[in-house]
Amino acid sequence: MYLSKVNFECYTDTTITRAEKAINLLLDSWRYHGQIIGREFPVVLKDAAFSVRVVCPEENSLLDSFQSKQVKRAKLALSEAGLLSPKLKNLGRDINSDDSDTCETPSWQVLYTNYLQSCSPVRCGDHFTPIPLYHLPAVANGDHKQLIKWQEDWSACDQLQMNGSILEHSALKEMSDITSRLYRRGSDLTKRLEYLSKVPTYLYLYRVGGESLETEKERCCPSCGGDWLLENTVHDIFDFKCDTCRLVSNISWDFKR
Ligand SMILES: [Zn+2]
Numbered sequence: 001m002y003l004s005k006v007n008f009e010c011y012t013d014t015t016i017t018r019a020e021k022a023i024n025l026l027l028d029s030w031r032y033h034g035q036i037i038g039r040e041f042p043v044v045l046k047d048a049a050f051s052v053r054v055v056c057p058e059e060n061s062l063l064d065s066f067q068s069k070q071v072k073r074a075k076l077a078l079s080e081a082g083l084l085s086p087k088l089k090n091l092g093r094d095i096n097s098d099d100s101d102t103c104e105t106p107s108w109q110v111l112y113t114n115y116l117q118s119c120s121p122v123r124c125g126d127h128f129t130p131i132p133l134y135h136l137p138a139v140a141n142g143d144h145k146q147l148i149k150w151q152e153d154w155s156a157c158d159q160l161q162m163n164g165s166i167l168e169h170s171a172l173k174e175m176s177d178i179t180s181r182l183y184r185r186g187s188d189l190t191k192r193l194e195y196l197s198k199v200p201t202y203l204y205l206y207r208v209g210g211e212s213l214e215t216e217k218e219r220c221c222p223s224c225g226g227d228w229l230l231e232n233t234v235h236d237i238f239d240f241k242c243d244t245c246r247l248v249s250n251i252s253w254d255f256k257r
């Protein structure tokens with residue numbers, strides 16, 4: 001991923017509140033389209049200009065050609081708030097983060113996240129690298145807000161079950177049970193994404209607990225009851241894959257070597 005500095009200069013009298021509101025609207029719109037990554041964006045005011053550092057999946061993520069209608073609208077709102085168009089400066093590649101996927105068309109893709117991840121929740125099935133969301137057709141209303149919201153909810157559940165102090169059981173159910181609301185939302189999103197992108201799109205179902213490695217291996221697809229054990233683990237995580245239900249899962253983390 002790449003670090004960029006974005007500058008907003010005032011061209012007329014404005015108030016900090018108005019400018020802040022307009023800048024935050026643009027940051028939100030960029031985030032909901034996958035053009036910037038993360039949750040916190042400290043904005044600094046110095047010499048009548050605001051500046052903010054953002055992390056982008058690619059060097060050119062903030063190009064106008066990738067923007068959603070929400071981003072376009074947010075840019076218009078900037079000028080109404082007395083700010084010039086944002087000026088971008090590339091600061092370089094973040095050596096600690098994953099690279100984005102570069103496939104033209106992956107043979108499959110998967111909706112996957114965890115409590116530590118802030119990169120795109122859609123990964124290339126061939127390389128397991130995150131696919132910048134703005135390269136995918138928008139799932140609803142012209143951007144990817146629904147995917148980002150699904151990712152936030154999934155990460156929050158994962159955090160709760162990792163911490164294990166409150167709501168652990170309900171959080172785990174949301175991530176691992178095909179009757180949960182989070183599962184249904186994920187499933188609807190993967191179906192929509194597959195329909196729009198024409199790329200087989202799978203949903204990851206978390207699995208922990210169980211009795212033994214043997215009984216784990218005998219598990220059937222929870223959706224169709226079919227055989228779904230893979231010969232070899234894929235990307236160190238997926239031991240199960242149902243091509244009918246577009247589901248992937250792991251042998252319970254309690255028994256995985
Ligand atoms: Zn790939």
Ligand SMILES: [Zn+2]
Nearest residue numbers: 221224242245
């Ligand atoms: Zn199935």
